[in-house]
Amino acid sequence: DKEYQMLRTSALNIISELNITGGCNVQFALHPTSFEYCVIEVNPRVSRSSALASKATGYPIAKVAAKIALGYTLDEIKNAITGKTYASFEPALDYCVVKMPRLPFDKFITAKRTLTTQMKATGEVMSICTNFEGALMKAIRSLEQHVDCLRSYDFSALDKQELLKRLEIVDDQRIYVIAEALRKGIDYDTIFNITKVDRWFIDKIAIIVEMESALEKGPLTVELLKEAKRIEFPDNVIARLTGKTEEEIKEMRYSNGITASFKMVDTCAAEFEASTPYYYSCFDGENEAIETNPPKKVLVLGSGPIRIGQGIEFDYCSVHATWAFAKAGYETIIINNNPETVSTDFDIADKLYFEPLTPEDVENVVNIEKPDGAVVQF
Structure with missing residues (x-):
């Protein structure tokens, strides 16, 4: 602090x-x-960093900046999310946000993966959770690069000396190498001295690695499953580590009441009541998603991070589809995880869920909202 x-x-x-x-x-x-x-x-x-800060806090920086340019002062501009506080009230967060770059090495497989001052990312994802470990796990699977946990890149064949040499390479796979180093028993100080990654982050990665080990060793108890879901281990990863099927994990979750609840992004750490339906999921605490019973509701899946061959034009389609459904009398719900897009502005749809676009994460929203239909092609 x-x-x-x-x-x-x-x-x-x-x-x-x-x-x-x-x-x-x-x-x-x-x-x-x-x-x-x-x-x-x-x-x-107002820059891309401003857009990220706006999505992370719920504070509409561009809108407030425009009103200041027109001559308003901060104590004259109402916060659109709470409807009660003013722009002079500094955002307070009771959750953790992780931003992760979307690098194009799945397309440019012969490109040099080393990260330098040169910009190499085509886009980015943002994730929100009540704890850092959960936000990191969400961000990894939001990338849509066939990765879903810290074992998605396999470095288990490397011995300790080879791992120490591999840790010196600054590339997009470094976080996975750190995880493997922790599995091999390499201590925090050694990892820190090589990578200069803060020990706080190394400790959080270690918590995820310890959970992997606990799931592998078993047995899978209800308490262990609860803790795995608290730090956002998806069902398919838990199934892989425990030797069970994904359906068995889901059935065990549902029969023991381990389901996702949704918290509201309110800019004020719940100090003031907020009415703007901008949500993120977690597996601890009560559900804050406002129940509505409109005649019809539709779910629009956003296009996720910008990548080679998929740019902002897909988000344009998502936004216009949302507006068209709203005009036709539907309540609109958007799920997306890209902070650069218009679709993740809190006032575009009736409800916004900032979530990964995986089957399990989408199903969690569907279970809460029960929409009449979904638009998935964008």
Whole structure:
């Protein structure tokens, strides 16, 4: 928290000194073991980072910036999500958000995978959960690259020395190599000294690795299944690790009441009541999804992350399909996980679910909403 407050204060001082009004984002590089930091860039405008921050917090940065340009002050602009607080109220989060780049190495299989200052991602995904481990697991399966857990890339054939050499390579598979290093018993300090990945993140990856091991060793108890779902292990991964079928895992979940509940993104950590239906799933806590009984409701699946051969035009189709259904008298529901898109603006559909587009995650929403139909082609 000390580091966060330090960077927050620095950002506010920079904005004040530069006399910036409206939207601005400041990017820092923070030393992993000291409080030394550098300013990388200052963007005095609404940017892609602003879009990400808006989706992560529910705070409409572009809309507020436009009103400030028209002469409004923050205490005159109402928060559209709560309808009660004002734009001067700083967003507070009671959940964790993970952004993960969508890299095109599934298409460019001979391309150099090393990550440098050169931009290589075609798009990105965002995930929300009540804990970091769950948000990370959701982000991995949101990529739609045939990965669903930290075992999706297999480095088990490498011995300890080979793993230590592999850890030195900075590429898109590094997180999977760190997980394998933890499985092989390599300690946090060694991994940190090679990768400079903060020990906090290494510890969170270790929690996921420990759950994999517990599921493999068995037996699969109700308590173990609850804990696996709390950190967002999908049914197919649990089935693979336990030697059961996906249907058996689902049946065990349902018979023991282990089902997804949905929490609201409200910008104020539930301090004020919010009415905007912008949700994320978790497996702990009560369901906050508002029950509605319209005559007809339709579910529109978004197109997920931008990739080679699939750009923003698919999101255009999703949004216009949503508007057309709304005009025809349907209640509209969108599921998507791309923070760069218009479809993930909280006011496009009647309800927005920020979720991976996998069968299990979509089914969780369907079980709650029970739509009359779904549009899946975008």
